[in-house]
Amino acid sequence: MKKRLSIPEYTNGIVTGNRMILSRAITLIESNLEEDKQLAQAVLESILPYTGKSIRIGITGVPGVGKSTFIETFGKYLTSQNKKIAVLAIDPSSQLTKGSILGDKTRMEELAHEPLAYIRPSPTGASLGGVTHKTRETMLLCEAAGFEVIIIETVGVGQSETYVHGMVDFFLLLMLAGAGDELQGIKKGIMEMADLIAITKADSGNEHQANLAKNEYESALHTFPPNGTGWFPQVLTCSATEKVGIAEIWEMVEKHREMLSKNGKFVENRQKQNLVWMHDFIRQSLEQNFYTNHNVSSVINDIQESVSQSKKMPIQAALELLEIFYNNK
């Protein structure tokens, strides 16, 4: 990592929209070094007054649904409307295959060159929990830098959707028409979270199939319990390559915000998310303090070895380590 800046250098750089300093601040936030964490915390506290003003949109869909193409076209539509947009990615590497699904920095090249757009690929090798934590804070930095729309992108295959749903205002699920059966491996739980389903690749010639899928998903949505916001999830079709149906999707995002702002659910949702965030942060801090404690870290390898060799039971080992931790705080 490059030399760190001072807190005011980071803060001023961010709030004046300096991209290079924003990127360096995000890297600082993603750092696991103890001194970086303290600095990152101070930077975050200083930019807090400038946060919270964006629309936060989660976008998910299985690989192959055309997520990059969609986000590129959707993002360029927003920049053409003079909106500043940031795209963040959460990359839950497959447990067994260890494959990184996102993280391809060459994606969305056109959008990446738009002066009003900022794309931050996901950090590699990070755990889901870790990335999530950093994603929330990265979102705050982007808001302080003046981005009005924050897109958090994830792959519709795992638990990351629940995390993302817990940090956005609007959850958009991309689906293909007629690929496999109606659910395409997307779990019911993910569909239940969607505020809008967009059928992608409704390119000319494919409109009929896309409309069939639209009807099918609309029926499916009617079988779900109400989401408690007063908003009924919608289904639209779009073609990212032909730039059809893109404005309508943004209109739906705005309609959703308008409705939830009026009935108080927009603020209520963010407040609930803030409580979850607080508890997540506490859990992560507790674990971090524990594992970086000098007395714990000096014996943990030996104790893990004993557990591995079945010389010590897991609960006994944990209790020993906890005693060491609490006696040496």
Add this chain to the structure above:
Amino acid sequence: MKKRLSIPEYTNGIVTGNRMILSRAITLIESNLEEDKQLAQAVLESILPYTGKSIRIGITGVPGVGKSTFIETFGKYLTSQNKKIAVLAIDPSSQLTKGSILGDKTRMEELAHEPLAYIRPSPTGASLGGVTHKTRETMLLCEAAGFEVIIIETVGVGQSETYVHGMVDFFLLLMLAGAGDELQGIKKGIMEMADLIAITKADSGNEHQANLAKNEYESALHTFPPNGTGWFPQVLTCSATEKVGIAEIWEMVEKHREMLSKNGKFVENRQKQNLVWMHDFIRQSLEQNFYTNHNVSSVINDIQESVSQSKKMPIQAALELLEIFYNNK
């Protein structure tokens, strides 16, 4: 809860196979009262030497696959072979619908009356993490009580499968023939964990369809990466109502244990699971110590209120609470 017993009363009761005392010990373990936790811990430590000798089997499948019927028939087959069998359930209540999927105590009535079988329904209202933690310890109690086969049952709809996979020796996935498409909403990740897929309801007249499904799943399994144990996942068909194919499934469990015992992977897997268990226990203890700390609990409601009303940012609130915790340990 009834009056607690002494540690030797619990221990002797459990290791002599006294069902009533086993049930009371499990209830003790599930208790959230501080004094119960200490007693539970002492009981666990005292029975540890008697644990580890069972075969631990995880069984999952979507609702409608016939899980209860299968476990009833499978369990009765095992008791007919003079094996002592315990069935534990993990019930991840749906996030949105809050519905309890398992927990129906009237299920598996015939098995419940077998003298060699013990069925423990899942505690209601418990969080997934909580149940998981208790499930591991309940498993130990059942092992100390002499049960030779422990079945941990879960619903194939969420993340609980990963937890269960992390605590069993053998993971059995139940699937229906020809219901919807090949994946039936079961995520690829769950199929990747399976040591055996059993096509259920291969009743007379349905054999052809079941065999087609068998072939289909066998092909699907070939596209997955190796699981690292040397065991290649198998597919079988069975009819629980007609008691066909049940013995073959148990044979497969034994074949798996034999192979993995020879190549060292059986022990290696349990050792890995023990490490995960240790870290899970540490995380849970840290959180429990934090939230039950007197100084934390006396202010947390006010602080949560401030966060809810956006008067305080989540990270600031978390840091304040952490400082209170560490200054008052």
